[in-house]
Amino acid sequence: MPIIMIVFILAIGSFSSCYTVRFTETAVKTTFGKAGEKSIITEPGLKWKLPYPIQSVTKYDTRTRIINARSETQQTADDFQIIVEAYMTYRVEDPLKFFRAFSNAGDRAIDHYVKAEDDVLRDLLRSALGQTSNFAMNDLFSPAQGASKLPDLEGRVMGTLTSSNSGGTSLDDYGIKVTSVGIDRIILPEDTTDAVITRMGANRDRLAERYESEGRSQARAIEAEARSNADKIRAFAQRRADEILAKGEAEAAPYLAQQNINPDLAVFIQNIRLMRESMAKKFTLIFSTSDYGMQLFDPDVIKNSDGELPVPNRSGSED
Numbered sequence: 001m002p003i004i005m006i007v008f009i010l011a012i013g014s015f016s017s018c019y020t021v022r023f024t025e026t027a028v029k030t031t032f033g034k035a036g037e038k039s040i041i042t043e044p045g046l047k048w049k050l051p052y053p054i055q056s057v058t059k060y061d062t063r064t065r066i067i068n069a070r071s072e073t074q075q076t077a078d079d080f081q082i083i084v085e086a087y088m089t090y091r092v093e094d095p096l097k098f099f100r101a102f103s104n105a106g107d108r109a110i111d112h113y114v115k116a117e118d119d120v121l122r123d124l125l126r127s128a129l130g131q132t133s134n135f136a137m138n139d140l141f142s143p144a145q146g147a148s149k150l151p152d153l154e155g156r157v158m159g160t161l162t163s164s165n166s167g168g169t170s171l172d173d174y175g176i177k178v179t180s181v182g183i184d185r186i187i188l189p190e191d192t193t194d195a196v197i198t199r200m201g202a203n204r205d206r207l208a209e210r211y212e213s214e215g216r217s218q219a220r221a222i223e224a225e226a227r228s229n230a231d232k233i234r235a236f237a238q239r240r241a242d243e244i245l246a247k248g249e250a251e252a253a254p255y256l257a258q259q260n261i262n263p264d265l266a267v268f269i270q271n272i273r274l275m276r277e278s279m280a281k282k283f284t285l286i287f288s289t290s291d292y293g294m295q296l297f298d299p300d301v302i303k304n305s306d307g308e309l310p311v312p313n314r315s316g317s318e319d
Contacts, residue, residue: 019047019057026092027059028099040096058099060092060109064179067117069125071187074132076140083187084132086157088125089180090171097175120174125181128160140186150183157181267292 021027027041029049033056041047041057049055068087075081092098098112105115131153139149158181161171171178259266271293289298 017048017051019049019059021045021047021059024061024063025059026062026095027057028095029055029057030099031055035096035099037096056107058103058107058109058112060095060098060112062091064089064091065113067121067125068184069122069129072126072129073189074129076135076137077133078136078138080137081189082132082137082140083189084129085184085187086125086129087182087184088121088161088178090121090176090178092175093172093177094175097173099175101174116174116176120171121176124161124171125157128157128181131156131160154181154183 023044102112105111
């Protein structure tokens with residue numbers, strides 16, 4: 001029995017005097033609750049310490065952690081209200097600073113993380129999202145690929161987080177390093193949505209009016225050019241017609257002069273030519289015997305002519 005008690009006491013002592021540090025962890029070993037520069041344990045493996053309450057160890061995960069900021073209403077540069085949801089990734093860069101800043105939250109590392117996130121990180125992230133006021137709605141939302149300035153907004157938020165705040169305190173003073181910032185979602189409140197739709201409609205109306213005005217202006221220019229071209233074509237056609245008419249009259253003048261020597265004969269010849277051309281087309285024409293040239297077909301005239309055919313004059317009388 002005494003041997004079992006001794007073994008039990010030794011086991012309890014060994015358990016309270018050793019600890020293990022993983023390769024993804026960094027430990028802070030305190031003596032009576034105080035830590036110094038030599039209290040940081042970064043090498044992984046089995047380590048030794050004095051039993052509690054003389055010494056205790058707090059181990060922090062050095063891997064990246066992520067937190068989300070609560071939805072916050074932000075105002076854009078063009079006076080629209082939008083709800084921005086963002087996230088931030090961070091890790092414990094300096095375990096000693098982190099321990100000194102948040103160890104009053106409890107003995108567990110998780111208590112330190114909760115205090116850091118609730119009291120510092122989320123507040124700083126919400127404050128940094130005020131950079132939204134430097135961007136207009138058209139900057140954040142663009143139909144063109146790659147034209148959105150959301151990456152610029154995320155960069156400004158990141159710059160605000162990594163710089164000192166108005167009190168001269170930065171995240172580096174807490175032993176925290178921010179690794180990335182992102183915008184999860186942007187929500188438009190109902191009144192903002194209505195305002196955006198109204199504004200889009202007004203923009204489209206202005207574009208439509210501008211295009212209609214440009215179309216009317218181009219139509220007037222095309223009509224004026226068409227009228228000018230039509231006037232030029234008509235004037236050219238009229239000149240050509242006058243030239244052709246004058247040339248025709250000049251060429252016809254000698255023939256008209258010859259016809260005027262014996263106008264009755266000229267009329268008779270034209271009547272004969274008309275008959276020849278009409279009969280050559282193989283169709284039937286009915287003429288009155290009182291028409292020029294048709295008296296030759298009047299049976300009474302042929303019967304009373306005694307072998308001589310009358311020659312009609314201009315008045316239709318026979319010579």
